Each structure stands twice: as structure tokens, then as C-alpha cells.
Amino acid sequence: MPAEITTLLTFFGGTGDLAKRKLYPSTYNLFKKGFLQEHFAVIGTSRADLSEVEFRQMVRDSIAGFVDDEANAEAFISHFTYIQQDITDQDSYKAMKELNDQLDAKYDLKGNRIYYMSVAPRFFGTVAKFLKSEGLITENGEFNRLMIEKPFGSSFGTAEELQNELSEAFDEAQIFRIDHYLGKEMVQNIAAVRFGNPLFDAAWNKDYIENVQVTLSEVLGVEERAGYYDTAGALRDMIQNHTMQIIGWLAMEKPTSFTDTDIRAAKNAAFNSLKIYNAAEVAENFVRGQYGESADGSQKKYLDELDVPADSQNNTYVAGKLQFDMPRWNGVPFYIRSGKRLAAKQTRVDVVFKKGLNIFGGDVELANPVLSILIDPKGGIEFKINAKDVTSEFLTRVINLDWTVSAEDKQLTPEPYERMIHDAMNGNGSNFADWNGVAIAWKFVDAIQEAWDAQHQDFPNYVSGSMGPVAADELLARDGNEWIFKG
Structure with missing residues (x-):
């Protein structure tokens, strides 16, 4: 059995096409292989008005083609939570902070955080700023990391502006810019x-x-x-x-x-x-x-x-x-x-x-x-x-x-x-x-x-x-x- 990874994984844009086609099935594969076991939790967040039951059903549908053990799949889905959020609203991060703390205590996540931004690039800097200002970057965790989808800017000027915004909240070693190739x-x-x-x-x-x-x-x-x-x-x-x-x-x-x-x-x-x-x-x-x-x-x-x-x-x-x-x-x-x-x-x-x-x-x-x-x-x-x-x-x-x-x-x-x-x-x-x-x-x-x-x-x-x-x-x-x- 592989070494277990302890973390809270938050997907901004958690009801989007990428999350359903790629991100949830990929996370489920990590669970099936034993990299995720007991000490993990997943938060999906978006503007969509969904109950937790509806969100979990969406996740269930997205991983259906990868399931060979229903009980195993349900165990995985039980670690998922949904929060409706306007990511441009600073106050909305207070509710997310409370949820983070609850899940940290429930699953003993040791303050480890990964934030995955599957949203439009214009929101990257805003989300990073509020994660920092509202205390969602933990001081006690082994790691806090930011995963970012492309495109990273549309020119050098816009990319540099984005980099400066992210650098206000995260060190370079904490930023993981995805190029799926x-x-x-x-x-x-x-x-x-x-x-x-x-x-x-x-x-x-x-x-x-x-x-x-x-x-x-x-x-x-x-x-x-x-x-x-x-x-x-x-x-x-x-x-x-x-x-x-x-x-x-x-x-x-x-x-x-x-x-x-x-x-x-x-x-x-x-x-x-x-x-x-x-x-x-x-x-x-x-x-x-x-x-x-x-x-x-x-x-x-x-x-x-x-x-x-x-x-x-x-x-x-x-x-x-x-x-x-x-x-x-x-x-x-x-x-x-x-x-x-x-x-x-x-x-x-x-x-x-x-x-x-x-x-x-x-x-x-x-x-x-x-x-x-x-x-x-x-x-x-x-x-x-x-x-x-x-x-x-x-x-x-x-x-x-x-x-x-x-x-x-x-x-x-x-x-x-x-x-x-x-x-x-x-x-x-x-x-x-x-x-x-x-x-x-x-x-x-x-x-x-x-x-x-x-x-x-x-x-x-x-x-x-x-x-x-x-x-x-x-x-x-x-x-x-x-x-x-x-x-």
C-alpha cells in the first residue's frame, strides 16, 4: 500500500466541465490506488445552487466509468463537501474557513491544503488574495499549495501582473502551474x-x-x-x-x-x-x-x-x-x-x-x-x-x-x-x-x-x-x- 497523503483538496470551479471530466476521476484513481485513504477531504465550490446531496451525485456520475467497487466509490464520495460561493466576495471566505477547520478536525488533516483553481484566469489573483487575507493559508500545516490551470496570462505583461498578485499570497515553491502535456x-x-x-x-x-x-x-x-x-x-x-x-x-x-x-x-x-x-x-x-x-x-x-x-x-x-x-x-x-x-x-x-x-x-x-x-x-x-x-x-x-x-x-x-x-x-x-x-x-x-x-x-x-x-x-x-x- 502506498504512503497515505494527508490533505484538504479544494476545487474552485467544482461544478465545471474540467472538474467532472478530469479532476474528480483523477482524484478517485488516487483513492483507489491508496494514495488517499482516511485523512483527506475534498471541497467543491462554485456559484451553482446545489445541496451536498446533489453535489455528491454529480461526483458519483463523474466517476461512474472508473468504478469497479460500489462500496469503495461511496467511501470516496463521503469525503466530499460542497459550498456555494461567489469567489469575488471576500465575506464568502469566512464560511470556507469555518468549513476547512471542521474538516481538518474531522479527518485530522494537519493543516495541509491544496487549492485548485479551475476558474477563469482573471479570478486567480482575487482568490489568492482572499485565501491569504481570510486565513485559509494555514500556519501549522506541512504544506499549502496552489494549482493553476492555463492560460497563465495572455501576454508577458498580463502574466507578470498575475504572477505579482499570486506572489502576495504564495511563494514560488507553493505555486503549481499546470500544463497537462x-x-x-x-x-x-x-x-x-x-x-x-x-x-x-x-x-x-x-x-x-x-x-x-x-x-x-x-x-x-x-x-x-x-x-x-x-x-x-x-x-x-x-x-x-x-x-x-x-x-x-x-x-x-x-x-x-x-x-x-x-x-x-x-x-x-x-x-x-x-x-x-x-x-x-x-x-x-x-x-x-x-x-x-x-x-x-x-x-x-x-x-x-x-x-x-x-x-x-x-x-x-x-x-x-x-x-x-x-x-x-x-x-x-x-x-x-x-x-x-x-x-x-x-x-x-x-x-x-x-x-x-x-x-x-x-x-x-x-x-x-x-x-x-x-x-x-x-x-x-x-x-x-x-x-x-x-x-x-x-x-x-x-x-x-x-x-x-x-x-x-x-x-x-x-x-x-x-x-x-x-x-x-x-x-x-x-x-x-x-x-x-x-x-x-x-x-x-x-x-x-x-x-x-x-x-x-x-x-x-x-x-x-x-x-x-x-x-x-x-x-x-x-x-x-x-x-x-x-x-
């Missing part, structure tokens, strides 16, 4: 593959790697998210957070130890060396796109989507080249791309190694060895290497060494939110974004957005069902490279 099993495998194998560890630098590619492609369009998406685009929605956090694992220095403090220090050494582009450099190194109709006309263009302005300059596709001014990576391009309405749903990393010295002569051609870490939808690792062809003369061919996550492994793998909640309970910040990384990602993205805002682009510029604008292929071709994943 960091909870994905195959993203976490980057560290295992890179640092667990001397072959890759020794070769993870400019001497052996020609380029690194990160692809996050989607087949869906904007769907019903136009209200939000037209103000964010792929750049803010996918590059600033998910893509940059994956890049952190790829570009980071080797940490002194595998602790959250040393991991973050190693990532920050890379983030701090990231080149921030001026307008001319943005034009040279980044491509934006917006999807048009599909070739058969069955899918409409972005500009015809519901609630999208007819003259929208929003990007639904981004491709670019990142450069790190550090000895490990001087001269090595990191290519990134993300977009909607592309040919395939795929999240992957492709590390392209340099070709070896060809000692074979004649007609022998060597390919670049490529290590691919497949994140979604199929988890796996592939390593394409040169080997001999089956001919009478000495020729080579590329063979693929591959491993795919088994169905059994998938069943045992924690969902990202389960892993993130568990890590926060343990105080492990390895898979959470820290302020330095978030700040640099915003400065990098803001420079790109500012350059784009100053230039009108003719849209649409790629066909739905393709892999994006031709300019994205040309971006790599100028360096003598090409995308590994073709769609």
Missing part, C-alpha cells in the same frame, strides 16, 4: 530516453544532432471555440505553453540530480539562452497560416466558421525555428509546428542526428539517423538507423527499431491530471511550469505576435487536410532540412 507519459519518457541511455546522453548536443523537430498537429478545426480561439490562435494556444514546455525537456542541460529544483535550473539554463527575435528575424524564422476549405469542399475555411470575423488575421497554424545561444546547441535549429485542420493528429518529437562519415564509397548513401518519441495518439519510440541492404553488393538501407506502448501499459498509465494532482500533493514540481520558463515563453511569443500584428497576411494559405502552408516546408529547406513527419 507535462503529465503525458511519453513526454516524461523524454527524460528517461535522454538521460537513461549513455548513447543518447553523450550525443545530445551540436556535435551529433543536426536538428530537433516538435510537431503538435490536429485534424479538427476551431469547432465551437471561436470566441476564445480568435483571440489566441495557435501561437498562444499551443506554442507558448505545450510546445515550449516540451522544448524545455529537449533543450535543457543535464540536471545535477533528478529533483524538481535541479530540473528547473537545468531547463532555465536553456530558456535563458533562447534567442528572442526582432521583426525581421520573425519574418525569416516563423510562418503563420490559416486554413482554407478542404480539397473536396467538405470542410469550410476558418473565415467561414461560426463567430469568426470575416477579416480575421488569426493564425490557425504556426511553424518556426528556435535558436539557443549556448555551447550545447550553437547552430542547431529547433523546429516547431502546430496547427488545426492538418492531415493527421500527431504529437511527436523527432531528433535528427548527423550523417556519419561515409567510408563505404561507391553508390552507398547514408541517411540521417532519427530518434522519434511518439506522444499522441499512439505512444511509442522509433529509432531509424542505417543498416546493410540484402543485395550482393554492399549497399545500405534505413531500418526502424520501434516500440509501441502496449494495451496493458496504457491501462496502468496514470492520466495526466491524476499524475499532476499526485505530484502537487507530494510537492514535486518537476512537471510543472515555473515562472522563469513561463515569462521567457511569453516574451518569445509576444515578439512574434507583435511582428505579425504589424503585417497583413493573405489568408487562407493552406488547404484543410494538408500539413500546412508550403512556406513551412521552405523554412526547413533553406537550411537543407525537411520535416520528418509528412502526415
Whole structure:
């Protein structure tokens, strides 16, 4: 049986879609696995007028697909309490404080608190301020922690303002900024593959790697998210957070130890060396796109989507080249791309190694060895290497060494939110974004957005069902490279 975690877990936005789809099932999985046993309590809070019976039924419905023992599920649900609250009303936190104290005494929670903010970002600072002023941050507990959903701001300026508000109530070590991509099993495998194998560890630098590619492609369009998406685009929605956090694992220095403090220090050494582009450099190194109709006309263009302005300059596709001014990576391009309405749903990393010295002569051609870490939808690792062809003369061919996550492994793998909640309970910040990384990602993205805002682009510029604008292929071709994943 795992060591029991003692805590009070409060979900702001406790009746929302995320809570029902992800947060309650994830917490239940932790209970089933024994990380939560007797000494825990869960509070859900929102504006909704619900009785405790109604709230518990909502939780019961949300975990129904994960229940294999009804008595076990009821034991879990018995630890749930609901409080109706206007989180902008300072007085409402007095009732929450009283409830916290009652639950602390009932379950012997030792003053340990985790506050999970599944609410609109504009409320983050308000909630943090009132948690502090109304005494909900305990003095006697082993820990008080704040979990925050993305987006963390909409620019560097707004992110910095939010950070300053949170810092009034919580130390940086207490703030856990969620990027659920960091909870994905195959993203976490980057560290295992890179640092667990001397072959890759020794070769993870400019001497052996020609380029690194990160692809996050989607087949869906904007769907019903136009209200939000037209103000964010792929750049803010996918590059600033998910893509940059994956890049952190790829570009980071080797940490002194595998602790959250040393991991973050190693990532920050890379983030701090990231080149921030001026307008001319943005034009040279980044491509934006917006999807048009599909070739058969069955899918409409972005500009015809519901609630999208007819003259929208929003990007639904981004491709670019990142450069790190550090000895490990001087001269090595990191290519990134993300977009909607592309040919395939795929999240992957492709590390392209340099070709070896060809000692074979004649007609022998060597390919670049490529290590691919497949994140979604199929988890796996592939390593394409040169080997001999089956001919009478000495020729080579590329063979693929591959491993795919088994169905059994998938069943045992924690969902990202389960892993993130568990890590926060343990105080492990390895898979959470820290302020330095978030700040640099915003400065990098803001420079790109500012350059784009100053230039009108003719849209649409790629066909739905393709892999994006031709300019994205040309971006790599100028360096003598090409995308590994073709769609």
C-alpha cells in the first residue's frame, strides 16, 4: 500500500466541465490506488445552487466509468463537501474557513491544503488574495499549495501582473502551474530516453544532432471555440505553453540530480539562452497560416466558421525555428509546428542526428539517423538507423527499431491530471511550469505576435487536410532540412 497523503483538496470551479471530466476521476484513481485513504477531504465550490446531496451525485456520475467497487466509490464520495460561493466576495471566505477547520478536525488533516483553481484566469489573483487575507493559508500545516490551470496570462505583461498578485499570497515553491502535456507519459519518457541511455546522453548536443523537430498537429478545426480561439490562435494556444514546455525537456542541460529544483535550473539554463527575435528575424524564422476549405469542399475555411470575423488575421497554424545561444546547441535549429485542420493528429518529437562519415564509397548513401518519441495518439519510440541492404553488393538501407506502448501499459498509465494532482500533493514540481520558463515563453511569443500584428497576411494559405502552408516546408529547406513527419 502506498504512503497515505494527508490533505484538504479544494476545487474552485467544482461544478465545471474540467472538474467532472478530469479532476474528480483523477482524484478517485488516487483513492483507489491508496494514495488517499482516511485523512483527506475534498471541497467543491462554485456559484451553482446545489445541496451536498446533489453535489455528491454529480461526483458519483463523474466517476461512474472508473468504478469497479460500489462500496469503495461511496467511501470516496463521503469525503466530499460542497459550498456555494461567489469567489469575488471576500465575506464568502469566512464560511470556507469555518468549513476547512471542521474538516481538518474531522479527518485530522494537519493543516495541509491544496487549492485548485479551475476558474477563469482573471479570478486567480482575487482568490489568492482572499485565501491569504481570510486565513485559509494555514500556519501549522506541512504544506499549502496552489494549482493553476492555463492560460497563465495572455501576454508577458498580463502574466507578470498575475504572477505579482499570486506572489502576495504564495511563494514560488507553493505555486503549481499546470500544463497537462507535462503529465503525458511519453513526454516524461523524454527524460528517461535522454538521460537513461549513455548513447543518447553523450550525443545530445551540436556535435551529433543536426536538428530537433516538435510537431503538435490536429485534424479538427476551431469547432465551437471561436470566441476564445480568435483571440489566441495557435501561437498562444499551443506554442507558448505545450510546445515550449516540451522544448524545455529537449533543450535543457543535464540536471545535477533528478529533483524538481535541479530540473528547473537545468531547463532555465536553456530558456535563458533562447534567442528572442526582432521583426525581421520573425519574418525569416516563423510562418503563420490559416486554413482554407478542404480539397473536396467538405470542410469550410476558418473565415467561414461560426463567430469568426470575416477579416480575421488569426493564425490557425504556426511553424518556426528556435535558436539557443549556448555551447550545447550553437547552430542547431529547433523546429516547431502546430496547427488545426492538418492531415493527421500527431504529437511527436523527432531528433535528427548527423550523417556519419561515409567510408563505404561507391553508390552507398547514408541517411540521417532519427530518434522519434511518439506522444499522441499512439505512444511509442522509433529509432531509424542505417543498416546493410540484402543485395550482393554492399549497399545500405534505413531500418526502424520501434516500440509501441502496449494495451496493458496504457491501462496502468496514470492520466495526466491524476499524475499532476499526485505530484502537487507530494510537492514535486518537476512537471510543472515555473515562472522563469513561463515569462521567457511569453516574451518569445509576444515578439512574434507583435511582428505579425504589424503585417497583413493573405489568408487562407493552406488547404484543410494538408500539413500546412508550403512556406513551412521552405523554412526547413533553406537550411537543407525537411520535416520528418509528412502526415
